[in-house]
Amino acid sequence: MTTIEVRGLTKRYGPETVVDDLSFTVEPGTVTGFLGPNGAGKSTTMRMILGLTTPTRGTVRVGGREYARLPVPLTEVGALLDAGAMHPGRRADDHLLAIAQSNGIPRTRVGQVLGLVGLEKVARKRAGGFSLGMRQRLGIAAALLGDPRVLIFDEPVNGLDPEGIRWIRGFMRGLAAEGRSVLCSSHLMSEMALTADHLVVIGKGRLIADTGMSEFTRANGEGTVLVRAEPTGDLARHLTVAGGAVRQGPDKALIVSGMDSAEIGRLAAYHGVALSELTPQAPSLEDVFMAMTRDSVEYQGAA
Ligand SMILES: Nc1ncnc2c1ncn2[C@@H]1O[C@H](COP(=O)(O)OP(=O)(O)OP(=O)(O)O)[C@@H](O)[C@H]1O
Structure with missing residues (x-):
């Protein structure tokens, strides 16, 4: 069983504490929605889980080990952080092949993951001509190359059309149904209400709520x-x-x-x-979320 365990995680940039003593666990077989307003510290937390940013304090363990101690990280954790982060002139299959080769993953896996995300027909097309939805699928294919038990998605539905959003939602549910641990950030409660089993809500880097989605709905939906x-x-x-x-x-x-x-x-x-x-x-869950995080929103419009 591969969990993500975040304990006392803290990140300071100069005088600013952007992640503040954060602790939570992402369990296998669930989609955990990681919610917070813009600037709450979601991306910074995800980057610390992935060993891309060094914590000021605290620990993150994936399957009981720190990221830096994972022998082949891509086979344990896959991540979609920024769909734009690919060479526009490179073909989709070559993009995946380069990642596979540098991680010791067999090339046959490239065709498999392209199939999983429905991009097999455009495998030989350049990523520069892809729509946002296709780039997002290619990013997910890359995250799946090592068949990891843990998947991390940073705002995966941002900017997608309804069909793209529906596809990603279903895909994440499918990954959790296979017993994987899925952590997905969003700043929209309405989106998470349809996708997540569990919710971790943060504001200004601090934990505001750590609760099952159904408990949250029951407690706040009356x-x-x-x-x-x-x-x-x-x-x-x-x-x-x-x-x-x-x-x-x-x-x-x-x-x-x-x-x-x-x-x-x-x-x-x-x-x-x-x-x-x-x-x-029923009160909208979005209203409940906004009330929860009101004090931690960086820039508020005049009421
Ligand atoms: N490298 C950095 N140097 C200084 N400050 C940073 C750095 N990275 C992030 N921050 C600051 O940390 C805070 C949290 O940013 P982060 O991107 O983690 O938030 P977020 O919840 O993912 O928000 P968003 O949805 O807007 O990306 C912000 O105030 C941001 O300006």
Whole structure:
């Protein structure tokens, strides 16, 4: 089982602490969403996991070992950091072959990974002519060359069209289903809600939340119910007696919390009140995330 264990990880640049005593674990068989506003320290953390940036303090272990001690790192950890980082004049297969050869990976693997990401038909085309989505697939093919148990994706859906986003989402889910540990950064909660099993949220380099996605949704997704009835007066009283908290909503609607729509519907039927609307209103997870990280956003627009 290959986990990523981050313990007390800290990075300072001059007087700035950009990653601050961060600890979390990425478990096999899961997609862990690494969330934070711009500048929160996600890329710096990922670069430290990959041995590309030296921590000021703290440790990172992949499968129990530091990156520098992994005999053939590419066979343990694959990463997609910057899809633009490839020679535009080089053909896709040559790009992958160069990486394979410098890491002692057999050349037959190049065709396999091109197939995995659906680029076999453009294998002999130059990467310079690729769309962002194709470059992203080529970057993922490179990350998969060593068949690693751990995969790290830094904002992989940034700038992609809906089809590209759907493909990457499904691909990451597939990698986790094979038992791999997948760490994927994003600044969008809505994106992670559809992809991740687990969430690690940071702001200004510090840990804000480390929680299962379903626990997060359960804890933060309990919303209110919008109810319309004629007349509302009696219903509001019945709801309050039954333990609901009721306030006035728009256009004579009632906003009820503390009861779900089934309970409200039953209570209205019991008292012979005809409802014209009964709508659950879940708070958006994006709103919850923004509230969590509000204090750690670098540049805020004027309210
Ligand atoms: N080499 C460096 N020298 C000085 N400061 C740096 C360096 N690299 C990153 N930083 C600073 O560290 C902070 C965190 O940056 P980082 O790129 O890790 O954040 P992020 O969460 O990935 O954000 P984004 O999504 O905007 O890339 C930023 O304030 C950034 O300016």
